[in-house]
Amino acid sequence: MSNRLTEFQAYRKRMNDRIGEIDHLGVKRFMNLDTAAYEDGALPARQKEMLGLVASMVLRCNDCIDYHILQCVQAGWEDQELFEAFNVALVVGGSIIIPHLRHAVETLDMTRQSKDSDGK
Amino acid sequence: MSNRLTEFQAYRKRMNDRIGEIDHLGVKRFMNLDTAAYEDGALPARQKEMLGLVASMVLRCNDCIDYHILQCVQAGWEDQELFEAFNVALVVGGSIIIPHLRHAVETLDMTRQSKDSDGK
Amino acid sequence: MSNRLTEFQAYRKRMNDRIGEIDHLGVKRFMNLDTAAYEDGALPARQKEMLGLVASMVLRCNDCIDYHILQCVQAGWEDQELFEAFNVALVVGGSIIIPHLRHAVETLDMTRQSKDSDGK
Amino acid sequence: MSNRLTEFQAYRKRMNDRIGEIDHLGVKRFMNLDTAAYEDGALPARQKEMLGLVASMVLRCNDCIDYHILQCVQAGWEDQELFEAFNVALVVGGSIIIPHLRHAVETLDMTRQSKDSDGK
Amino acid sequence: MSNRLTEFQAYRKRMNDRIGEIDHLGVKRFMNLDTAAYEDGALPARQKEMLGLVASMVLRCNDCIDYHILQCVQAGWEDQELFEAFNVALVVGGSIIIPHLRHAVETLDMTRQSKDSDGK
Amino acid sequence: MSNRLTEFQAYRKRMNDRIGEIDHLGVKRFMNLDTAAYEDGALPARQKEMLGLVASMVLRCNDCIDYHILQCVQAGWEDQELFEAFNVALVVGGSIIIPHLRHAVETLDMTRQSKDSDGK
Numbered sequence: 001m002s003n004r005l006t007e008f009q010a011y012r013k014r015m016n017d018r019i020g021e022i023d024h025l026g027v028k029r030f031m032n033l034d035t036a037a038y039e040d041g042a043l044p045a046r047q048k049e050m051l052g053l054v055a056s057m058v059l060r061c062n063d064c065i066d067y068h069i070l071q072c073v074q075a076g077w078e079d080q081e082l083f084e085a086f087n088v089a090l091v092v093g094g095s096i097i098i099p100h101l102r103h104a105v106e107t108l109d110m111t112r113q114s115k116d117s118d119g120k
Numbered sequence: 121m122s123n124r125l126t127e128f129q130a131y132r133k134r135m136n137d138r139i140g141e142i143d144h145l146g147v148k149r150f151m152n153l154d155t156a157a158y159e160d161g162a163l164p165a166r167q168k169e170m171l172g173l174v175a176s177m178v179l180r181c182n183d184c185i186d187y188h189i190l191q192c193v194q195a196g197w198e199d200q201e202l203f204e205a206f207n208v209a210l211v212v213g214g215s216i217i218i219p220h221l222r223h224a225v226e227t228l229d230m231t232r233q234s235k236d237s238d239g240k
Numbered sequence: 241m242s243n244r245l246t247e248f249q250a251y252r253k254r255m256n257d258r259i260g261e262i263d264h265l266g267v268k269r270f271m272n273l274d275t276a277a278y279e280d281g282a283l284p285a286r287q288k289e290m291l292g293l294v295a296s297m298v299l300r301c302n303d304c305i306d307y308h309i310l311q312c313v314q315a316g317w318e319d320q321e322l323f324e325a326f327n328v329a330l331v332v333g334g335s336i337i338i339p340h341l342r343h344a345v346e347t348l349d350m351t352r353q354s355k356d357s358d359g360k
Numbered sequence: 361m362s363n364r365l366t367e368f369q370a371y372r373k374r375m376n377d378r379i380g381e382i383d384h385l386g387v388k389r390f391m392n393l394d395t396a397a398y399e400d401g402a403l404p405a406r407q408k409e410m411l412g413l414v415a416s417m418v419l420r421c422n423d424c425i426d427y428h429i430l431q432c433v434q435a436g437w438e439d440q441e442l443f444e445a446f447n448v449a450l451v452v453g454g455s456i457i458i459p460h461l462r463h464a465v466e467t468l469d470m471t472r473q474s475k476d477s478d479g480k
Numbered sequence: 481m482s483n484r485l486t487e488f489q490a491y492r493k494r495m496n497d498r499i500g501e502i503d504h505l506g507v508k509r510f511m512n513l514d515t516a517a518y519e520d521g522a523l524p525a526r527q528k529e530m531l532g533l534v535a536s537m538v539l540r541c542n543d544c545i546d547y548h549i550l551q552c553v554q555a556g557w558e559d560q561e562l563f564e565a566f567n568v569a570l571v572v573g574g575s576i577i578i579p580h581l582r583h584a585v586e587t588l589d590m591t592r593q594s595k596d597s598d599g600k
Numbered sequence: 601m602s603n604r605l606t607e608f609q610a611y612r613k614r615m616n617d618r619i620g621e622i623d624h625l626g627v628k629r630f631m632n633l634d635t636a637a638y639e640d641g642a643l644p645a646r647q648k649e650m651l652g653l654v655a656s657m658v659l660r661c662n663d664c665i666d667y668h669i670l671q672c673v674q675a676g677w678e679d680q681e682l683f684e685a686f687n688v689a690l691v692v693g694g695s696i697i698i699p700h701l702r703h704a705v706e707t708l709d710m711t712r713q714s715k716d717s718d719g720k
Contacts, residue, residue: 015702022679022705026687029273034695037211037266042200047167048208054171055178055212056696058456060541061660063699064212079502080162087506088168091157092175092184094454095514096418096536099543102495105502135462142439142465146447146517153509154455176456178696180301181420183459199262207266214694215274216296216658219303222255225262277691282680287647288688294651295658295692298576300421304692319382320642327386328648331637332655332664334574335394336416336538339423342375345382389633397571397626402560407527408568414531415538415572424572440522448528451517452535452544540661559622567626575634576656579663582615585622 005110008066038071046075050085057089060096062103069107073115082108125230128186158191166195170205177209180216182223189227193235202228245350248306278311286315290325297329300340306347313351322348365470368426398431406435410445417449420456422463429467433475442468485590488546518551526555530565537569540576542583549587553595562588605710608666638671646675650685657689660696662703669707673715682708 019027038048049071056064072082086104090097139147158168169191176184192202206224210217259267278288289311296304312322326344330337379387398408409431416424432442446464450457499507518528529551536544552562566584570577619627638648649671656664672682686704690697 012702015706018709019701019705022683024683024687026273026277027683027690027701029269029276030687030690030695031698033266033269033273034211034698036269037208037695041204042198043204047170048204050167051171051174051205051208052212054175055209058175058454059178059212059696061696061699064696078162083502083504083507084161084163084168085171087504087510088157088171089175090454090507090510091154092172092179092455094418094450094457095452095510095517096539096541096544097454098511098514099541101499101507102492105499106495109498132462135466138469139461139465142443144443144447146513147443147450147461149509149513149516150447150450150455151458153506153513154458156509157455157506178694179456181456181459184456203262203264203267207264207270210267210270210694212695214658214690214697215270215277215692216299216301216304217694218271218274219301221259221267222252225259226255229258274691277688281684282678283684287650288684290647291651291654291685291688292692295654295689298574298655298659299692318642323382323384323387324641324643324648325651327384327390328637328651329655330387330390330574331634332575332652332659334538334570334577335390335397335572336419336421336424337574338391338394339421341379341387342372345379346375349378386633386637389629389636393626393629393633394571396629397568401564402558403564407530408564410527411531411534411565411568412572414535415569418535419538419572438522444521444523444528445531448517448531449535451514452532452539563622563624563627567624567630570627570630575630575637576659576661576664578631578634579661581619581627582612585619586615589618 005066005070005107005114008063009070012063012067046072046077049075050077050082053082054085054089054092057086057097057100057104058093060093060100062100065100065104066107069104070111073108073111079108079112125186125190125227125234128183129190132183132187166192166197169195170197170202173202174205174209174212177206177217177220177224178213180213180220182220185220185224186227189224190231193228193231199228199232245306245310245347245354248303249310252303252307286312286317289315290317290322293322294325294329294332297326297337297340297344298333300333300337302340302343305340305344309344309347310351313348313355319348319352365426365430365467365474368423369430372423372427406432406437409435410437410442413442414445414449414452417446417457417460417464418453420453420460422460425460425464426467429464430471433468433471439468439472485546485550485587485594488543489550492543492547526552526557529555530557530562533562534565534569534572537566537577537580537584538573540573540580542580545580545584546587549584550591553588553591559588559592605666605670605707605714608663609670612663612667646672646677649675650677650682653682654685654689654692657686657697657700657704658693660693660700662700665700665704666707669704670711673708673711679708679712 039045049068053068053072056068086101090101158172159165169188173188173192176188206221210221278292279285289308293308293312296308326341330341398412399405409428413428413432416428446461450461519525529548533548533552536548566581570581639645649668653668653672656668686701690701
């Protein structure tokens, strides 16, 4: 996997571990609630990941976008389907989303390339 | 249908017509683009409506929430599925979403009641 | 208490009860987490209410502002202290906060008047 | 002038007066700074009002939109010019702006009608 | 031109080209709509660029700020005029805009220095 | 002090000085107002710094978070108290705050480590 994404994942893991050490009950419960929100239920997990992705795009959070793209790819969403989700985010959120669209497309490309090279 | 929703729909129609009269090419094209974003494509229309609903909730726009709930109900989404979408929006957006969750649940109830009474 | 605030509190209670009926585990846990975030801990409850108030003002949510002002008054904060919190929110959030400052001052006045008339 | 706008202006005046009574130095200075930001300088006042209008639209504050439309009309901006500003706000901010575009167009129409009837 | 801006422009071009390759009709139309929003019309292009700049500042998007500053400088806006626009954004958006004001001033300085050295 | 924070402080000082040179009366007054908002008054300065920190977290501004954490540590707030403030921000603002929580915890750790090594 490319540098930007591996760095993000290492930083994310390191700081999430550090947040765990803080041992604040409210924060820990929030983290669990966040994980649980994307598990299979009345809606399948993969659908919820796409909801999380669009929410992250319109709220313009690149780290959140990266996380949900990685999850969406793992959940089997195809590029054409993800582009449709990107388009909904773009229309809802406007041109202020464009820099995050660039970021999202780059992340998606990096993720596909990494999977290709992993597969060899 | 209940008063709040019928009033919203009448106001929405009246003002959208008025915006059409303004005849600004950019605005008209944006309106068309907005409609097109929720049509069947690589993702089915009903899925895009749910993406639009979650985007509207995290961006905290009650009129947009009402519009997408009406579309989601028409597209056949069940309450349990919509509650899951509400939950994703709540976890992503935090307690600041709660007033909009109240609004969304009230709108959903109104929509179901209206459909029940229409069916009689 | 004045009409606007009593109506808000009645609506809030009615819809929170309705949200409870929905019985979505994630949503219920979030509601509990939200309540717990303002309880005495390393910081006293009254301080957290003021943090919640300023967060609500900069995020521009009138219902949240009303809720936290009621809590802050009950927790014993004086007007001069609350005005200081309003000022921090105004400086951080800019003139876009002014309509919410008007709302907050009106709510605070209503709350004080209601307490005065209750005390007679 | 129509009811919605006269009510807004009366409420705005009443609460601004009340905020003045509070006599918080920081808040008073902010209010003065806000007024000064739209006075003639390196840019003419009318241009700054239009900047304030677009900022209010993308930040989705109806009271702020109403205030700046009233100022823009008084400053002599024509409808076609204001529609161009609305369009920039719509493209930058996305479909989440549409309910505020409806509000802005309605406010502009109310303002023009009021000026017409005043002129008779 | 300085490194930060040339890098941004190269990245922006590369990713916009990549987004073009994706060939999503909705996304392509949005991109065209975005370009068209800043062309001469009832308002001159240079005025619209300034509207886009203020919208970008209050929405706190550094890439958008950089893009519109480059356009504004090319459109002939003077520093004193741009500082006025920065000030409107600062007053509307509050102290949360200050980091973006720093970024904007740095970008403007870089752009002027680059033009000076190009002119030699 | 660690690199990221010293770099931020140097950049912040350099650009604030540059903004001072611009000599725009409105901007200068805003900067003064911002400083004054955190001075002792009806609320002590340390309390206002914590209000500023939570406002910065829910508005998701890393530079503002860093600034207020440095001020809060200097004002004598303990880690457990700051974690409570982080938790209020997390619950109000939702999972979109998590990347900023990571940043805040890292900044706090850096600040403590720097103070430890300064003290030797």
